[in-house]
Amino acid sequence: MSKTNKPHSMTETHTHYCPGCTHGIIHRLVGDAIDALGIEERTIGVAPVGCSVLAYNYFNLDMTVAAHGRAPAVATGLKRANPESIVFAYQGDGDLASIGMAEAVHAAARNENITIIFVNNAVYGMTGGQMAPTSLPGQLTQTSPNGRDVDLCGLPVKVCEMLSQLDGPAYIARVAANSPKNVIAAKRAIEKAFRNQVEGKGFSLVEVLSSCPTNWGKSPKDALKWMDSTMIPYYPLGVYKDTSRREIDS
Amino acid sequence: MAKWTIQAERCKGCGLCVDACPKQILRIDPDVINHKGHSPAQMTDETRCTKCGFCVLMCPDCAITVER
Ligand SMILES: Cc1ncc(C[n+]2csc(CCOP(=O)(O)OP(=O)(O)O)c2C)c(N)n1
Ligand code: SF4
Ligand code: SF4
Ligand code: SF4
Numbered sequence: 086m087s088k089t090n091k092p093h094s095m096t097e098t099h100t101h102y103c104p105g106c107t108h109g110i111i112h113r114l115v116g117d118a119i120d121a122l123g124i125e126e127r128t129i130g131v132a133p134v135g136c137s138v139l140a141y142n143y144f145n146l147d148m149t150v151a152a153h154g155r156a157p158a159v160a161t162g163l164k165r166a167n168p169e170s171i172v173f174a175y176q177g178d179g180d181l182a183s184i185g186m187a188e189a190v191h192a193a194a195r196n197e198n199i200t201i202i203f204v205n206n207a208v209y210g211m212t213g214g215q216m217a218p219t220s221l222p223g224q225l226t227q228t229s230p231n232g233r234d235v236d237l238c239g240l241p242v243k244v245c246e247m248l249s250q251l252d253g254p255a256y257i258a259r260v261a262a263n264s265p266k267n268v269i270a271a272k273r274a275i276e277k278a279f280r281n282q283v284e285g286k287g288f289s290l291v292e293v294l295s296s297c298p299t300n301w302g303k304s305p306k307d308a309l310k311w312m313d314s315t316m317i318p319y320y321p322l323g324v325y326k327d328t329s330r331r332e333i334d335s
Numbered sequence: 336m337a338k339w340t341i342q343a344e345r346c347k348g349c350g351l352c353v354d355a356c357p358k359q360i361l362r363i364d365p366d367v368i369n370h371k372g373h374s375p376a377q378m379t380d381e382t383r384c385t386k387c388g389f390c391v392l393m394c395p396d397c398a399i400t401v402e403r
Contacts, residue, residue, distance in 0.1 A: 090342070090345075090391060090394070090397040090398060090399055090400040091397040095397070099344075099345055099371075099396070100395075100396065102395065102396075103347075104347035104348060104349040104373065105347070105349030105350070105351055105395065106395055107395055108395070109394075109395025109396050109397070110392075110393065110394075110395045113395075113397060264355075264393075265355055265389040265392045265393060268392045268393065269392065304350075305349040305350060305351055306350055306351065306354050309351070309354075
């Protein structure tokens with residue numbers, strides 16, 4: 086048996102991500118899921134605006150890129166026009182939870198049979214580390230140099246908690262890419278989110294807590310520790326909604 | 336044959352594999368600089384490697400391969 090480094094559904098291209106940025110780990114998990122399900126030939130990915138805008142260079146798949154935040158709308162169109170295709174959107178937290186909130190919420194409410202990989206690194210990475218809707222209370226960012234002031238800026242948006250209140254979605258889960266144990270759990274969740282689409286179960290979103298060592302001003306190692314100490318307690322990991330489980334239970 | 340290999344040109348020297356290894360047998364090799372300008376990870380004692388694959392799981396750059 087071989088634990089190969091690169092999934093077949095990823096290209097040989099070296100990524101532009103900063104050293105230790107866990108976008109790379111999450112890309113690999115998406116590739117692993119596509120390989121495991123044997124859906125490479127019929128999968129279409131939608132890249133966002135954000136650091137992962139160049140994801141189309143890294144996946145050996147049909148790929149497109151949507152205007153900022155619009156990936157769920159583009160994915161909806163692709164899926165409805167080509168129902169046999171497997172369509173996923175890969176989005177950051179600035180992309181999904183700020184400018185693209187409406188698209189994400191309504192795609193979930195409509196239970197579109199698509200898969201969303203939502204990468205939450207609690208900042209706008211690409212543009213230099215500004216505060217995002219997901220930045221933690223007190224978090225130092227480019228636009229909150231004294232820490233996020235919740236009296237002024239409000240409290241962070243918890244996407245999984247919010248979307249799981251809707252009747253629409255089939256599967257909503259939060260995982261983290263900061264330790265071997267959490268990455269194994271993330272791998273399972275991402276594979277399930279793709280399998281759900283193959284089986285026609287409906288809207289599946291996996292929020293993956295991710296690091297941004299560059300804009301957090303931390304070493305890659307300290308960034309993963311900060312996720313453990315600060316991020317995960319605020320954004321608890323787990324399955325927030327799973328309609329297939331409810332079917333089994335009742 | 337069990338084997339641990341690295342594509343040093345893919346490596347960005349982030350050290351996440353070094354921290355993930357339960358056997359603490361990986362290190363960043365300060366004597367090498369790849370074309371990206373990073374010092375890559377290096378195996379120090381493969382006889383102690385259990386081929387658990389934790390280093391593979393944590394590498395953001397698909398640089399490590401473990402065969403067993
Ligand atoms: C319509 C529009 N508004 C603003 C921008 C500027 N912009 C580019 S990336 C980005 C935020 C990306 O942050 P996130 O989605 O969290 O992804 P990350 O880079 O952190 O992975 C913004 C605001 C843009 N490109 N288009
Ligand atoms: S800026 Fe942050 S999110 Fe973007 S590649 Fe660098 S570490 Fe990753
Ligand atoms: S396979 Fe396991 S023991 Fe071997 S180098 Fe990687 S993490 Fe260490
Ligand atoms: S995790 Fe990957 S990129 Fe980082 S030092 Fe190890 S081999 Fe290099």
